[in-house]
Amino acid sequence: xxxxxxxxxxxxxxxxxxxxxxxxxxxxxxxxxxxxxxxxxxxxxxxxxxxxxxxxxxxxxxxxxxxxxxxxxxxxxxxxxxxxxxxxxxxxxxxxxxxxxxxxxxxxxxxxxxxxxxxx
Amino acid sequence: xxxxxxxxxxxxxxxxxxxxxxxxxxxxxxxxxxxxxxxxxxxxxxxxxxxxxxxxxxxxxxxxxxxxxxxxxxxxxxxxxxxxxxxxxxxxxxxxxxxxxxxxxxxxxxxxxxxxxxxxxxxxxxxxxxxxxxxxxxxxxxxxxxxxxxxxxxxxxxxxxxxxxxxxxxxxxxxxxxxxxxxxxxxxxxxxxxxxxxxxxxxxxxxxxxxxxxxxxxxxxxxxxxxxxxxxxxxxxxxxxxxxxxxxxxxxxxxxxxxxxxxxxxxxxxxxxxxxxxxxxxxxxxxxxxxxxxxxxxxxxxxxxxxxxxxxxxxxxxxxxxxxxxxxxxxxxxxxxxxxxxxxxxxxxxxxxxxxxxxxxxxxxxxxxxxxxxxxxxxxxxxxxxxxxxxxxxxxxxxxxxxxxxxxxxxxxxxxxxxxxxxxxxxxxxxxxxxxxxxxxxxxxxxxxxxxxxxxxxxxxxxxxxxxxxxxxxxxxxxxxxxxxxxxxxxxxxxxxxxxxxxxxxxxxxxxxxxxxxxxxxxxxxxxxxxxxxxxxxxxxxxxxxxxxxxxxxxxxxxxxxxxxxxxxxxxxxxxxxxxxxxxxxxxxxxxxxxxxxxxxxxxxxxxxxxxxxxxxxxxxxxxxxxxxxxxxxxxxxxxxxxxxxxxxxxxxxxx
Numbered sequence: 001x002x003x004x005x006x007x008x009x010x011x012x013x014x015x016x017x018x019x020x021x022x023x024x025x026x027x028x029x030x031x032x033x034x035x036x037x038x039x040x041x042x043x044x045x046x047x048x049x050x051x052x053x054x055x056x057x058x059x060x061x062x063x064x065x066x067x068x069x070x071x072x073x074x075x076x077x078x079x080x081x082x083x084x085x086x087x088x089x090x091x092x093x094x095x096x097x098x099x100x101x102x103x104x105x106x107x108x109x110x111x112x113x114x115x116x117x118x119x120x
Numbered sequence: 121x122x123x124x125x126x127x128x129x130x131x132x133x134x135x136x137x138x139x140x141x142x143x144x145x146x147x148x149x150x151x152x153x154x155x156x157x158x159x160x161x162x163x164x165x166x167x168x169x170x171x172x173x174x175x176x177x178x179x180x181x182x183x184x185x186x187x188x189x190x191x192x193x194x195x196x197x198x199x200x201x202x203x204x205x206x207x208x209x210x211x212x213x214x215x216x217x218x219x220x221x222x223x224x225x226x227x228x229x230x231x232x233x234x235x236x237x238x239x240x241x242x243x244x245x246x247x248x249x250x251x252x253x254x255x256x257x258x259x260x261x262x263x264x265x266x267x268x269x270x271x272x273x274x275x276x277x278x279x280x281x282x283x284x285x286x287x288x289x290x291x292x293x294x295x296x297x298x299x300x301x302x303x304x305x306x307x308x309x310x311x312x313x314x315x316x317x318x319x320x321x322x323x324x325x326x327x328x329x330x331x332x333x334x335x336x337x338x339x340x341x342x343x344x345x346x347x348x349x350x351x352x353x354x355x356x357x358x359x360x361x362x363x364x365x366x367x368x369x370x371x372x373x374x375x376x377x378x379x380x381x382x383x384x385x386x387x388x389x390x391x392x393x394x395x396x397x398x399x400x401x402x403x404x405x406x407x408x409x410x411x412x413x414x415x416x417x418x419x420x421x422x423x424x425x426x427x428x429x430x431x432x433x434x435x436x437x438x439x440x441x442x443x444x445x446x447x448x449x450x451x452x453x454x455x456x457x458x459x460x461x462x463x464x465x466x467x468x469x470x471x472x473x474x475x476x477x478x479x480x481x482x483x484x485x486x487x488x489x490x491x492x493x494x495x496x497x498x499x500x501x502x503x504x505x506x507x508x509x510x511x512x513x514x515x516x517x518x519x520x521x522x523x524x525x526x527x528x529x530x531x532x533x534x535x536x537x538x539x540x541x542x543x544x545x546x547x548x549x550x551x552x553x554x555x556x557x558x559x560x561x562x563x564x565x566x567x568x569x570x571x572x573x574x575x576x577x578x579x580x581x582x583x584x585x586x587x588x589x590x591x592x593x594x595x596x597x598x599x600x601x602x603x604x605x606x607x608x609x610x611x612x613x614x615x616x617x618x619x620x621x622x623x624x625x626x627x628x629x630x631x632x633x634x635x636x637x638x639x640x641x642x643x644x645x646x647x648x649x650x651x652x653x654x655x656x657x658x659x660x661x662x663x664x665x666x667x668x669x670x671x672x673x674x675x676x677x678x679x680x681x682x683x684x685x686x687x688x689x690x691x692x693x694x695x696x697x698x699x700x701x702x703x704x705x706x707x708x709x710x711x712x713x714x715x716x717x718x719x720x721x722x723x724x725x726x727x728x729x730x731x732x733x734x735x736x737x738x739x740x741x742x743x744x745x746x747x748x749x750x751x752x753x754x755x756x757x758x759x760x761x762x763x764x765x766x767x768x769x770x771x772x773x774x775x776x
Contacts, residue, residue: 078283091335098281101332115331118288 003120004028004045008038008052008064009082018051021109022116035059039067047077048120054083062090065097078119082107131220134172137164138213139465145209146468152201161209162191168216177223179234180216186241187212199248208240210469227298266297268343269326271315275336284332292329296321318346402495405456412452413735419445420756457492457639460538460547463502464489467509471534474513481520481531482513491538493545497617497637501547504610508549508633509534511607516553516631526628528552540639544661547635556625558582565591580718583623587611615767618659618750620717646753648732648761649712649725651696652704655761657734657753658723662766664715666728671705674724683722685713691773692722716766721773723764736763748772 005027009015012033019029030045032038034056041047050068054061061081069075078100085091091102100119103112141164148157165188172180187209193199215233225231271293279286297319317326323341330337419441426438464486471484493501517523517532524530537548558579565571565585577585585591589608614621619637638644638661646657667685674683674694682689692711696702705726712723734753748768753761 076283095276095278095282095335098278098283100282100284111328114328118292118332119283 002026002028003048004030005049005051005116005120006030006032006038006041006045006047008032008035008050008056008061010034010053010056014053017109021113025113027116027120035061035064035067038064042068042071042074047074049078049080049116051080051082051116054081054085062094062097065094065099069098080115080119134168134220135217137168138217140164142210142213142469143465145206145213146465146472148201149206149472155195158191158195158201162188162195165191177219179223179225180219183212183216183219183234183237183241186238186245190241190244193245193248199244204240205244208237208244212237226295229298265320266318266346267320267322267341268346269317269319269323270340270342271317271326271330272338272340273315273333273336275333279333279336282332286333289330289333293317293326296325296329316342400455405495408452408455412449413737415445416449416733416735417754417756421758424756454492456494456496458495458498459490459492460498461486461489463498463505464536466502467505467536470506470509471513474510475517478513479519480513480517482517483531483533485533485535486537487535488538489536491540491545491547493637493639500613500617501635501637504613504635505536505547505549507607507610509536512549512551512553512631516551516555518554545637545639547637549633550630552630555627555629555631556583556586556623557627561585583625586623587621618765618767620767622717644734644736644763646732646734646763647712648729648755649710649727650729651699651726652702654699655729655755655759656695656725657732657761657763658712658714659766660731662714662716664713664720667711667713667722669709669711669724671707671709674705674709683711685720685722688720690720690722692724693769693773694724696724696726714766714769716770719770721766721770723769732761734761734763 005022007015007018007022007029008031009018010033015031015033019031022029030041030047032041035052036059038050038052052061052064056064059067061083065079065081068077068079075098079098080101080103081094081099082103082105084105086104094102101115103115141161144157144160144164148154148161151157165184169181169184169188172178172184190199190205190209194201194205199205211233215230215237218227218230218233222230225234275286293315294317297317319326323339326339327334330339422438423442426434468484468486471482475482512534517534518526518528520530523532533550533552535548535550537546537550539546562571562577562582562585565582565588566573568590570585570588570591571577587607587610589606591606591608611621614635614637617637619635622634622636623631624634625631645660647660647663649656649658669683674692677683677692678694680689681691683692684690690713696705710725710728712725712728714721714723732753732755734751736751736753748765749762750765750768751763753763755761
């Protein structure tokens with residue numbers, strides 16, 4: 001069965017590139033431009049991986065993670081955060097919250113895909 | 121199915137075939153003339169040859185082809201089965217299992233083994249006049265360009281939350297090259313590992329492999345070469361050059377058609393089906409067990425409720441649900457049961473290899489190996505049993521000459537016996553060796569300060585000394601059984617499984633270790649009793665008898681810590697003192713006398729409520745300190761009852 005990935009980025013171009021790449025690798029991709037949109041997607045959907053940007057207006061990546069992790073039915077979904085952020089304390093905080101991977105931007109798409117394959 | 125899934129299936133099927141092959145080889149050793157066995161082995165090799173080449177496991181294909189040649193000669197009576205051949209085939213089995221993981225020889229050890237095995241095969245074949253050729257191993261590995269890295273890994277707790285499977289992370293690392301030393305370094309505060317990796321890959325590749333746990337790793341390049349091996353290829357070339365054989369034209373392989381290969385695959389499938397078993401993910405079983413336990417609890421709550429409000433129309437259906445859920449429970453429990461025969465095969469191998477190594481002649485015999493036990497128990501039982509068997513081989517069975525002078529058969533016997541009795545399963549390891557010398561044991565125990573010189577011990581008490589930590593009777597620790605773990609660890613493992621171990625021995629005749637276990641661990645028949653408002657459970661099988669006492673008597677006897685039973689004084693435990701900490705004794709007290717390892721102990725309770733089928737749950741950390749609690753169970757009315765661990769209760773009495 002096709003695996004479903006929820007991709008969240010407020011910047012449309014990044015969202016598009018990510019979604020197209022994942023789609024070409026055989027994944028079902030749901031796109032969201034904000035944390036709120038992402039939460040709407042969660043309703044009743046079977047999702048195998050969430051990839052989110054960190055730096056977003058209104059609700060940033062970690063705030064979104066916090067919301068997702070507080071919902072028992074979704075708390076087990078692995079989450080990748082994509083970010084230019086390099087401060088270790090923020091990365092540590094994310095990992096303590098249960099974020100599976102912190103992927104530094106810019107990233108090599110091919111590599112991201114292999115990492116995804118190892119988790120999904 | 122995708123190609124990789126096919127490959128996975130091939131690996132699984134081949135492992136199954138190799139296991140059956142091992143059993144056949146053991147049998148052949150006993151009956152070297154058995155044509156059916158020889159035919160079987162030949163066929164397995166042939167099958168492996170065909171399918172392995174199809175999936176790109178060419179090295180396995182070539183190897184099995186040569187072994188097939190040997191068994192063809194045996195089948196055609198041109199060669200006789202001997203120890204050399206059997207040893208070689210067994211070693212090949214192990215090696216092929218390795219190759220299933222490492223088809224392209226990324227591990228040096230596998231290259232070495234492969235060449236050793238091949239040259240031995242060729243020797244056997246050439247003795248029988250068969251010409252063959254040594255083909256150079258196809259290794260994708262290029263010599264040189266290797267570096268050695270050290271990776272220090274110190275996991276943080278957050279890994280558990282992050283859905284990261286550590287084994288998979290390390291698999292990614294290990295496929296990069298050879299991992300030479302994995303050194304778990306535990307201390308009180310943290311655990312960490314030091315891993316050496318020899319690889320041609322660079323730092324970035326390693327970082328990618330460890331991507332998910334990179335923050336928890338420190339990676340250091342420590343050398344530009346393989347620090348573990350310097351002369352590898354020189355040695356290899358020499359070995360190959362020392363053998364010179366004419367090219368052996370091998371047309372057969374070319375003629376083999378695809379159709380033929382396909383039929384081989386069908387054969388594998390059939391072999392698998394013949395075993396009549398399917399493998400199920402244990403997580404799924406655990407989930408099922410959890411659901412069953414919830415069902416039983418809910419069911420008993422429903423029963424209680426229906427007794428209070430009797431709707432006669434409902435009763436019929438309730439009874440039916442009752443019966444069904446009981447059957448369901450028994451069935452679910454049975455799902456987890458597996459026969460101990462799988463384990464026995466491994467022991468057979470152990471006995472064979474070790475006795476050869478020590479120059480002893482030992483036959484391993486089994487009885488009742490279709491007896492079933494919980495899968496978890498079997499897994500946890502393996503180590504302790506191995507340990508006992510190693511002890512029997514090393515210390516129990518004497519050397520052939522010594523046995524001869526004693527008038528015994530030069531061949532010693534180690535017997536694994538398994539049988540059922542009630543809810544229990546008994547496993548015995550018997551040997552007909554020299555037995556345990558009581559005096560030696562006692563002397564040593566006194567010497568080590570385990571026993572007071574003036575105390576007289578019963579025979580059984582003396583034998584039980586061997587289970588004390590730090591006790592070892594062997595004069596010198598040997599390579600075989602002296603591995604730093606003693607029988608105390610065996611005993612601890614068995615106790616953790618809520619089992620018992622008893623040793624009996626007759627000097628000069630042999631020793632019997634008997635392990636008593638519950639068939640299933642998750643659900644247990646217990647006796648329910650209360651003290652004040654607190655409920656307790658004790659396994660029904662430990663309950664000997666129930667007596668009634670006046671609280672006055674108990675209080676009087678508190679100083680002596682014993683009460684009278686059957687003209688004897690036995691120790692007692694007043695749990696009210698431990699748990700409840702009040703002194704409001706009821707008018708009369710009911711006392712449960714429990715027994716374990718033929719010892720008695722009285723537990724003072726307020727009221728015996730009756731039997732209870734306990735679905736055991738682990739208790740939280742807060743209770744961990746109370747080590748004599750082994751779990752908790754929810755009662756029909758929603759109350760919680762605490763499960764007492766009889767073994768720990770006895771230990772507590774002893775230490776007091």
